[in-house]
Amino acid sequence: MLNSPGESLKERESFEKIQSYFKKSKEKKTSGFLNKILGNNNLGDIIFERLTLLFAVLVFSLVIFMGWEMYSHSVLSIKQFGLNFLVNSTWDPAITQVFGALPMIFGTIVSSLIGLIIAVPLGLSVAVFLSELAPAWLEKPLSFLTELLAGIPSVIYGLWGIFVLVPWLRDVVEPFLQNEFPNSPFFQGAPYGYGMLAAGLILSIMVLPIISSISRDILKSVPDAQREAAYALGATRWEVTKIVLSNARSGLLGAIMLGFGRAIGETMAVTMVIGNRAGISASLFDPSYTMASVLANEFTEATTDLYLNALIELALVLFIITILINMLAHLLVWSTERKWK
Amino acid sequence: MKINEQIDISAIVEENIQPQMASKISVKDLSAFFGKTKVLKNISIELPEKKVVAIIGPSGCGKSTFLRSINRMHEVVGGTITGNIFLDGEDIMKLDPVYLRRKIGMVFQKPNPFPTMSIFNNVVAGLKLNGFRNRKALKEIVEKSLKAAALWDEVKDNLNDSGANISGGQQQRLCIARTIAVNPDVILMDEPASALDPISTAKIEELIFELKKDFTIIIVTHNMQQAARVSDYTAFFYMGELVEYSDTKKMFTAPDKKQTEDYITGRFG
């Protein structure tokens, strides 16, 4: 009449029997597996394994190959400018043929950072809300909506930037900021709308879904046992959330860096609103230039070999920065999620 | 379960426990639900102060749910209860859950120290939540709690190591120290040794014996020998009902109910 297993002695014994049976059958399997490799009697498995390995190696060598290609096509510029390429702020293809990438590196990093400064608090809040606070029926549709943002083509963001964001910045936001903070170095110059601020804002919208959805996954991977431990100690909901956040911190950092990597490489939308003029300025109203937009704008116009080489070297720099950031970010995300398995 | 048996149980409770000692927690007509499913059915039980009460019963009979109801941890997993639970005569549903959980600590089946905190900070995590910051006092509490949890000698030189880099048995004692540190009246333990090896289990059992000098302990266990070894009273749950509750010795030598006897002797099924 009763069929639930009480852990009686009898059951313990039969349980142990079953366990030892499974152990044995596992051992058999392993030795069988060894046989297969040695005796080579399961060709399908081996072909499949080799094939996937081949593809993995192929993808990896593609990356190496691309790096090598870029390097070999930028030798002229590398020889001519050396490390100066990275610290010189003159980009003059027309007359002197001097190429320094500093303004573009500056523009890329600063616009991405502005994007992050806005997107990180928002994205993390969305993630915390989705994983810790939202009731189940709200979580799914909201997650879906934030992820939808990630699927919108970048040129659409750019158009929205030109038709909505830039006029709004020019007519409302920038005059307002200038009035409120007349002495701030960040709000100097004529408010055109196009410029660093517009680029940063567009980027923040574009990286928000990345940061929020990855962070949400990270927070969800923190086991409930951690939350229960905190609740049982008399933690409030916010204190429980803090403990969850501290458990997830390296993964969250990874999520932020993935957003950063995305912002750095973003081309179209930024090119459409940043103003495309090389220069280093503290004012967010001034136009700027990013590495990706230089490439998009000038590649077809590169008339001399040196110019072309300099552009490819710029691509190489962008390539290396993005790869490093993404590698580090994935490592952080992966190590956090793995910790709980 | 028939109604007349219910009456029998309360008769046992009256005879065996209530006359002899003050009850720390008194549960009256407690039912628990997940959605519409009733997983605890009209439980009434008196839990005496500074004693160990073991809860036994087959898997899924509601032991954990019962334990969680006592410090309102059932709310965290989406359960609801009806009936009343009194802690020192106060209705727990009228208390702030944060306060209640400081009075009634909990140790879980799987050790769950905070991996991002040092051993030291794990022990005082509950106090720090409380806004307690006095470094010297914290140090004293850490030493006292770790000693009480029989862990001090093993970790006293590594208090700054991560709480996750010690053995499973040590982690569980760390969790016990963490619970003790907030100085609760009651400690709830949900199969605290079932994830541990025999030596660690023995240590936890010894520890429970020591702890009952200061705390009221309610422990869920699947291990009959463990229940017999560590507890003063034993309650047998079956399918959400309290079948029998009596002195542990009596329970394991001369249980009143056939069901209890069948379960204890392993003749279930």
Ligand SMILES: Nc1ncnc2c1ncn2[C@@H]1O[C@H](COP(=O)(O)OP(=O)(O)OP(=O)(O)O)[C@@H](O)[C@H]1O
């Ligand atoms: N969070 C939950 N949501 C829905 N149902 C639950 C939840 N937790 C437990 N239950 C159900 O409540 C019943 C009692 O579960 P409970 O965990 O209290 O049993 P238990 O006696 O502790 O079992 P075990 O010995 O396996 O730990 C079970 O039928 C279980 O499926």
Ligand SMILES: [Mg+2]
């Ligand atoms: Mg349980």
